Amino acid sequence: MEILGLQLMGEPAEQGQLLLLSSHNPYLVLLAGLVAFAACLATLHLVERAGNADRATSKTVWRWIAVGCLASGIWAMHFICILAFTHPAAPRYSLGTAIGALLMTLIAAIAVVQALHSTTYWRSRHQLLKLVLCIGAAAAMLSIQLTSMPTLTDPLADSSGSTHWQLALAVAVVVLLLIGSSASAALVDKKLQHKEHDLRRVNALLSQLDQARASLQQVAHYDPLTNLINRRGFNQLFAEKLSDCAARNSKLAVMFLDIDHFKRINDSLGHDAGDELLKTIAARIKHSTRSHNDVVARFGGDEFCILINLNHRDEAQSMAQRIMLKLKEPIELSGRQMVMTTSIGISVFPDDGASSAELLKHADLALYQSKGSGRNNLNFFSSNLKTRASLELQLEEELRSALNEDKELFLQYQPIFDLKNGRVTKLEALVRWQHPEHGLLGPERFISIAEANGLIAELDHWVLRKACHDLAALSLKGWQHLGVAVNCSARNLVRVELADEIESALRSSGIAAHRLELEVTENALMCNLSSTSQLLRQIRTLGVSLSIDDFGTGYSSLAYLKRLPLNTLKIDRSFIQDIPTSSQDMEIVQAIIVMAHTLHLQVVTEGVETTQQFEFLNQYGCDFIQGYLISRPVSFEVLQETLEGLNKSPVPVPDHATFIPVSQ
Structure with missing residues (x-):
């Protein structure tokens, strides 16, 4: 089988x-x-x-x-x-x-x-x-x-x-x-x-690493908002361009740009609107440069920096002017037509420095000069700016020392004459600095330094405590009816601690709150009106009087005069100095007095130096006058003697002097 x-x-x-x-x-x-x-x-x-x-x-x-x-x-x-x-x-x-x-x-x-x-x-x-x-x-x-x-x-x-x-x-x-x-x-x-x-996996990882490296490079060297080079990328390109210019013996300009009053946009329209505005400004600055060889960078906030190769120094000025004109073109923002201006500082290699740090510092000094001279301006660096910066740095250090050791600083007082009562009823406290090297310095010499370097709050607090202490000493000598006015800077007016500091100074000195008057400028009030108004009401609740200093030099709006808890309006000396020769100034002063009284505000006019000015103000109902005609600022040591002399011989008002109303 x-x-x-x-x-x-x-x-x-x-x-x-x-x-x-x-x-x-x-x-x-x-x-x-x-x-x-x-x-x-x-x-x-x-x-x-x-x-x-x-x-x-x-x-x-x-x-x-x-x-x-x-x-x-x-x-x-x-x-x-x-x-x-x-x-x-x-x-x-x-x-x-x-x-x-x-x-x-x-x-x-x-x-x-x-x-x-x-x-x-x-x-x-x-x-x-x-x-x-x-x-x-x-x-x-x-x-x-x-x-x-x-x-x-x-x-x-x-x-x-x-x-x-x-x-x-x-x-x-x-x-x-x-x-x-x-x-x-x-x-x-x-x-x-x-x-x-x-x-393949390794190659994919390497590709991802390359993409990540490129992304990090973008983040590290470019500004995400404007897509311009940031400070880090700018410094790298700056070093390369400096080496190239040094090798070719050519010039290089560094421009520092700062947008004027940009903070107002963020405060009024919000940061989103501010970001949109920065994008538009960045695009306009980039469009105003000549070619891809010019480097435009955003340093942060509203600061921009530009590098341009030069044959002649005038090229930098021409480009700066072109940028300023381009930025002045209206910008549509949140349904509004905005017109922005910029301040520019320029330094040039090799004339103004050999290193990037030095050139940037000098361009920044030139920018500071442009902002200090009224903004919407451009300035080249000069050796005088460096000397001034060095001096201000020295003054800053010495001012800090003077505040810490409570030496060299002192107060002078200028009497404020009550036209109705015919006597001095108030004093204005004015800070002075007896510098060991530069002599007697007025506030115009060091207040801006204190504001720029964070010393203004401490300085204002020192003035407040010293003025209250001196007023208490005067009261012991029989001057209980006197009040004192102290100035408050714009930087200090936004501090919530200010009300507590005022209350502490009043309590430690023992003087009544109604004898203290706080003077603020119009511009200081308008920097942040909502928060400023709340702080002023808190101060007013203490019983302290509030006064607008230098009225007429700022915004001069009836709207904020109605909203703020004010007591006194102080007319700036610029409206008084040409009286009686200037009929226009006479009309302005008369209108201010009528407006202030309508709003139930008292009027103080500063800078009164002649009897004609005195007679005019007395005729049109001014409440108080202050100026050299009454007295210059004096130290506390001679203040009592000055007050006694003014009480014995007040300023005479001629019977025969009669002013014709300006309306006629």
């Missing part, structure tokens, strides 16, 4: 049919099982490799290799199992049947591999589970093969086992080598693919 390609033949016995005893060689069966297990395990790895391959061609190649491994393993197992089958008959092989069995095995292997490849279940299992599955599959295939061997009849001559062993080992070795080579190739290819993936 024919079984799986092995032809078993025998002659019938005399009695009819004889039973042929057969058995299996256990070692060859074990060898067949090993081959089957290796084939299954390699097939799973190859199918997994096909599933993880990147290219379609690679997937197809690994699937066919898996088919070959499984088919060769099944066939080798089948062949070895036949060789393991021992019987008395001599086996004979049928080539056609063997080829048919091989083709069926190949078809089965294709089906199995395709089924495994179509699902990710087996590719995602644990390795131990794969081993168990492969052992089970090999055992199942081996059991089917062994149980398919039928019982043979008709005994034949015993066949030799040594030949079967050699053939089985040869087939097993060849097939195992084939399977092992395929599995090894899959493992090597997997490692190569992992390395390729790692390389």
Whole structure:
């Protein structure tokens, strides 16, 4: 009979049919099982490799290799199992049947591999589970093969086992080598693919790092609002341009720009509107430069800086003027037409410095000069500015020392004459500095330094305490009716601690609150009207009087006069000095007096120096006068003597003097 390609033949016995005893060689069966297990395990790895391959061609190649491994393993197992089958008959092989069995095995292997490849279940299992599955599959295939061997009849001559062993080992070795080579190739290819993936991942990370570096470079060197170079990027380009100009022996201009009164935009329209305005200003400045060689940077806030290469110094002035004109063009902002101006300071390499730090400092000094001379202006650096800056730095240090040690500073007092009562009823406290080197300095010399360097609050507090102390000393000498007026700077008027400091000074000196008057300027009131109004009401609640100093030189608006808790209005000396020769000034003063009285405010006129001015003010109802006609400012040591002299000989009012009303 024919079984799986092995032809078993025998002659019938005399009695009819004889039973042929057969058995299996256990070692060859074990060898067949090993081959089957290796084939299954390699097939799973190859199918997994096909599933993880990147290219379609690679997937197809690994699937066919898996088919070959499984088919060769099944066939080798089948062949070895036949060789393991021992019987008395001599086996004979049928080539056609063997080829048919091989083709069926190949078809089965294709089906199995395709089924495994179509699902990710087996590719995602644990390795131990794969081993168990492969052992089970090999055992199942081996059991089917062994149980398919039928019982043979008709005994034949015993066949030799040594030949079967050699053939089985040869087939097993060849097939195992084939399977092992395929599995090894899959493992090597997997490692190569992992390395390729790692390389791609590294390249992707490097690309991300390059993008991140570029982003950081953008953030580090460019202003995010205006997209201009920031201070850090500017300094880097500045150093490069300086080196280039030094090598070519050419000139380089540094321009510092500051937008005039920009803070008002943020305070009135909000910071979003301020940002939009800065974008527009930056674009206009950039548009006003000559080429990409000119560097425009935003240093922060409303400060900009420009670097331009020069052939002549006049080129810098021309560009600065062009920028100033460009910025004066109306800007649409929050439904309003805004017109902005700028102050510019310019320094030139190599005339004004050799290093970037020196040139920037000198351009900043020139900018300070432009702002100090009325803004909307440009100035070049000069050596005088450096000398002045050095002197102001020295004065700042010495002023700080004078405040800390309570020396050199003192107060002078100028009497304020009450025209209705005919006597001095108030004093204005005026700070002076007896400098050991520069002599007597008035407030116009050091107040701005104190404001610029954060000393003004301490200075105002010193004046307040000193004035209250001196007034208390005068009260002990019989001058209980006198009041004192002290000035408050714009920088100090926004401090919420001011009311507490005033209350503390009054309490420590023991004088009544109504005897103290706080003088503020119009511009100081308008810097931040809402918060200023609240602070002034808090001070007014203490009982302290409030006065507007230098009225007429600022905004002069009736609207804020109605909103603020004021007591007194002080007309600036600039309206008095040309009376009676200037009819226009006479009309202005008369109108101010009428307006103030309408608002129930008392009027003080400062700068009165002639009897004609005195007569005019007395005729038109001015309440108080102050000036050299009454008395110059005097020190506290001679103040009592001055007051006594004024009480004995008040300023005479001529009976014959009659002014014709200016309206006529």
